[in-house]
Amino acid sequence: MDWMTEYKIPVGDAAEAVFNWLQKHGAVIFDGMAEAMEWLIDAILWVLQSPHPLIVVAVMAAASWFVHRTWKVPALIVVGFLFIMNQGYWEETTESLTLVLSACVVCMGVGVPIGIAMAHRPRLYAWMRPVLDLMQTLPTFVYLIPAIVFFGIGMVPGLIATVIFVVPAPIRLTYLGISSTPTALIEAADAFGATPQQKLWKVELPSALPQIMAGMNQTIMLSLSMVVIAALVGADGLGVPVVRALNRVDTGLGFEAGLIIVVVAIMLDRALRVGEDK
Amino acid sequence: MTAVSFENVSIMFGDNPKSALPHADKGLERSEIQEQTGQVLGVHDCSLEVQEGEIVVLMGLSGSGKSTLLRAVNGLNPVVRGAVHVNNGGDMVDVVSCSKARLRDIRQHRVAMVFQQFGLLPWRTVSENVGFGLELAGMETAKRAETVKHQLELVGLNDWADRKVGELSGGMQQRVGLARAFATDAPILLMDEPFSALDPLIRTRLQDELLELQHDLKRTIIFVSHDLDEAFKLGNRIAILKGGRIVQSGTPREIFSNPVDDYVQDFVANMNPLGVLTARDAMEAGTGDTAVDAETPIREIMPNLAQGPVTVMENGTAIGRVSAQSVVARLSE
Ligand SMILES: Nc1ncnc2c1ncn2[C@@H]1O[C@H](COP(=O)(O)OP(=O)(O)O)[C@@H](O)[C@H]1O
Ligand SMILES: [Mg+2]
Numbered sequence: 001m002d003w004m005t006e007y008k009i010p011v012g013d014a015a016e017a018v019f020n021w022l023q024k025h026g027a028v029i030f031d032g033m034a035e036a037m038e039w040l041i042d043a044i045l046w047v048l049q050s051p052h053p054l055i056v057v058a059v060m061a062a063a064s065w066f067v068h069r070t071w072k073v074p075a076l077i078v079v080g081f082l083f084i085m086n087q088g089y090w091e092e093t094t095e096s097l098t099l100v101l102s103a104c105v106v107c108m109g110v111g112v113p114i115g116i117a118m119a120h121r122p123r124l125y126a127w128m129r130p131v132l133d134l135m136q137t138l139p140t141f142v143y144l145i146p147a148i149v150f151f152g153i154g155m156v157p158g159l160i161a162t163v164i165f166v167v168p169a170p171i172r173l174t175y176l177g178i179s180s181t182p183t184a185l186i187e188a189a190d191a192f193g194a195t196p197q198q199k200l201w202k203v204e205l206p207s208a209l210p211q212i213m214a215g216m217n218q219t220i221m222l223s224l225s226m227v228v229i230a231a232l233v234g235a236d237g238l239g240v241p242v243v244r245a246l247n248r249v250d251t252g253l254g255f256e257a258g259l260i261i262v263v264v265a266i267m268l269d270r271a272l273r274v275g276e277d278k
Numbered sequence: 279m280t281a282v283s284f285e286n287v288s289i290m291f292g293d294n295p296k297s298a299l300p301h302a303d304k305g306l307e308r309s310e311i312q313e314q315t316g317q318v319l320g321v322h323d324c325s326l327e328v329q330e331g332e333i334v335v336l337m338g339l340s341g342s343g344k345s346t347l348l349r350a351v352n353g354l355n356p357v358v359r360g361a362v363h364v365n366n367g368g369d370m371v372d373v374v375s376c377s378k379a380r381l382r383d384i385r386q387h388r389v390a391m392v393f394q395q396f397g398l399l400p401w402r403t404v405s406e407n408v409g410f411g412l413e414l415a416g417m418e419t420a421k422r423a424e425t426v427k428h429q430l431e432l433v434g435l436n437d438w439a440d441r442k443v444g445e446l447s448g449g450m451q452q453r454v455g456l457a458r459a460f461a462t463d464a465p466i467l468l469m470d471e472p473f474s475a476l477d478p479l480i481r482t483r484l485q486d487e488l489l490e491l492q493h494d495l496k497r498t499i500i501f502v503s504h505d506l507d508e509a510f511k512l513g514n515r516i517a518i519l520k521g522g523r524i525v526q527s528g529t530p531r532e533i534f535s536n537p538v539d540d541y542v543q544d545f546v547a548n549m550n551p552l553g554v555l556t557a558r559d560a561m562e563a564g565t566g567d568t569a570v571d572a573e574t575p576i577r578e579i580m581p582n583l584a585q586g587p588v589t590v591m592e593n594g595t596a597i598g599r600v601s602a603q604s605v606v607a608r609l610s611e
Contacts, residue, residue, distance in 0.1 A: 188397035191352055192411040192462070193385030202413070206401050 115174025
């Protein structure tokens with residue numbers, strides 16, 4: 001069986017060569033991206049951290065009331081955050097929320113246009129499908145490495161890793177929504193002389209809105225599931241105490257931080273279930 | 279004035295539609311053409327003139343190519359050979375060969391459409407749906423609201439203006455569809471079996487409403503139907519399609535009295551003759567007590583016949599009479 005291993009196909013070397021080339025020639029692009037993302041992260045962080053925590057919680061509770069028109073969700077949010085503050089995790093929670101929100105902004109900003117383009121161009125769809133599969137099946141740790149190489153340590157590489165893992169979801173759901181617009185509606189728009197732009201804005205997007213919103217919910221929940229991995233590349237947030245607990249084999253700390261993540265997940269999940277209230 | 283003229287229109291579906299033309303020219307049927315070329319014949323070599331202000335009904339069994347021919351008028355189906363000229367405010371534009379921008383202009387201002395399955399946007403209210411065509415054509419909001427309100431009055435839906443269309447019954451939804459088409463002020467209306475999805479009572483009511491609207495608004499209507507009674511009720515002229523070809527066209531009476539082949543004969547045999555026969559058709563020699571014009575529908579004369587025969591007049595002279603016996607004799611022919 002020696003002939004099998006005699007020549008090893010240089011997968012690893014090739015990947016490294018590609019990354020080296022990208023690092024050398026794509027520096028401007030990556031720096032620009034990093035700067036934009038840092039700006040976004042700072043802005044969201046400032047909004048969440050500069051007011052008094054109780055004011056932030058009150059605003060969030062009020063917003064959820066406007067969306068849901070029931071006292072249950074705001075009550076859950078108030079109780080949840082009070083518990084988080086009691087445990088002393090407010091700062092970490094705002095950092096993680098920042099990561100989740102920036103990932104949401106980036107993923108929707110990138111994913112929706114790509115999903116639309118794929119629905120309109122069958123060839124692009126054929127190309128993108130395997131790419132999306134790869135992005136979702138490649139173990140997350142594998143692309144943490146180039147994320148560090150390109151963007152160093154901190155919130156930005158954490159955001160990048162999160163986006164790579166999460167963005168296929170809104171892309172797929174947008175694609176699904178746009179391409180399942182009933183033909184009858186497309187034809188009605190055509191028959192009344194719609195331009196491609198009008199067709200997109202007045203027919204396809206409204207028709208795909210439920211799927212796009214579902215894509216946003218998935219984006220947020222999937223991003224939250226990435227906070228621990230983001231902590232490995234130096235992103236602040238609730239992942240940090242989890243990683244620290246892992247290093248020190250500190251069961252108590254691990255449970256504490258884990259429970260906080262669960263509480264945040266429950267609050268987000270309820271807040272995002274618009275239209276399912278009784 | 280001609281509103282729409284179909285000139286030798288052929289439409290084929292498939293990856294190489296042109297390859298089917300020679301076979302279709304030889305007169306082969308759809309199934310044979312599909313076997314030999316893999317292309318599906320939509321319609322072949324159809325010619326028809328539609329005059330301004332008339333209702334022309336495209337009739338035929340399901341799959342005969344009615345919708346395909348209709349959809350050639352606003353370019354929803356690509357024409358492989360032939361031309362479809364549409365009156366664009368005086369000059370006739372060939373929608374098959376004109377530019378995209380011109381086609382869009384025609385769709386916004388000259389040709390509107392009503393669909394069998396309504397084709398309404400479910401997330402919009404009734405008024406937003408009625409205003410859809412105007413919105414696409416870029417009409418300003420205030421003027422649009424006014425036009426929409428007027429249209430809703432015409433179809434009797436004012437009270438429903440702010441409801442979502444999904445809350446309406448089928449008949450009301452199709453009223454919205456009609457209002458949307460009438461709202462654009464397009465002189466030519468395409469209607470693809472607009473009433474077929476509705477139950478019979480509502481269907482009859484909407485047919486009557488359409489005739490009333492048409493009486494006031496005088497549009498050119500090309501109407502698709504598979505129901506000969508509907509065709510004879512609405513149509514000034516009828517074109518009968520079979521297997522993608524027009525087999526006979528003419529006024530309802532011409533078709534009823536002279537069906538060209540068994541296919542048309544079968545259609546005619548299944549319809550209610552009272553819908554087309556006029557006094558002239560059921561005449562016998564002699565005179566009666568009261569007088570009616572030769573073109574009066576038999577249906578209107580029937581109640582009078584109980585009191586005895588009526589005289590049929592044409593241009594001031596009596597040309598015969600209609601009696602209960604003569605009507606029965608004509609119907610049992
Ligand atoms: N988009 C299409 N692609 C392929 N075949 C079609 C398409 N539209 C119609 N056809 C075929 O063309 C023929 C005529 O259809 P259609 O015009 O819808 O008939 P009708 O309206 O009289 O019922 C049918 O055999 C139908 O299967
Ligand atoms: Mg049809």
